[in-house]
Amino acid sequence: MKRIIQVRIHKGERYYVAECLDLPVVTQGRTLDEVVENVREAISLHVEGEDLKEWDLLPDYSVLVNLELPAAHANA
Numbered sequence: 001m002k003r004i005i006q007v008r009i010h011k012g013e014r015y016y017v018a019e020c021l022d023l024p025v026v027t028q029g030r031t032l033d034e035v036v037e038n039v040r041e042a043i044s045l046h047v048e049g050e051d052l053k054e055w056d057l058l059p060d061y062s063v064l065v066n067l068e069l070p071a072a073h074a075n076a
Contacts, residue, residue: 001053001056001057001058002022002056002057002058002061003057003058003060003061003062004061004062004063004064005020005021005022005023005043005057005061005062005063005064006020006021006022006064006066007019007020007021007039007043007063007064007065007066008021008065008066008068009032009035009036009039009065009066009067009068010067010068011068011070012028015028015029015030015035016028016029016030016031016032016034016035017035018035018036018038018039018042018065020039020042020043022055022057023043023046023047023055024046025039025042025043025046026042027039027041027042032067036065039063039065040063043063
């Protein structure tokens with residue numbers, strides 16, 4: 001059973017987008033703080049009332065967030 005739910009955050013055209021790799025959860029926010037709060041809430045709502053064993057999750061799961069940064073372009 002998994003103890004960690006993985007989330008990937010990247011900058012879209014206007015908002016930060018969070019995509020959960022372990023659950024069908026996607027959300028967005030104007031700031032990093034907002035998208036992190038939104039993904040916490042979305043995951044909580046998604047698993048609320050569910051049998052976590054069906055999602056292969058332990059009840060005391062953690063959320064691991066990775067921020068995808070665009071490559072830096074060197075001007076030489």
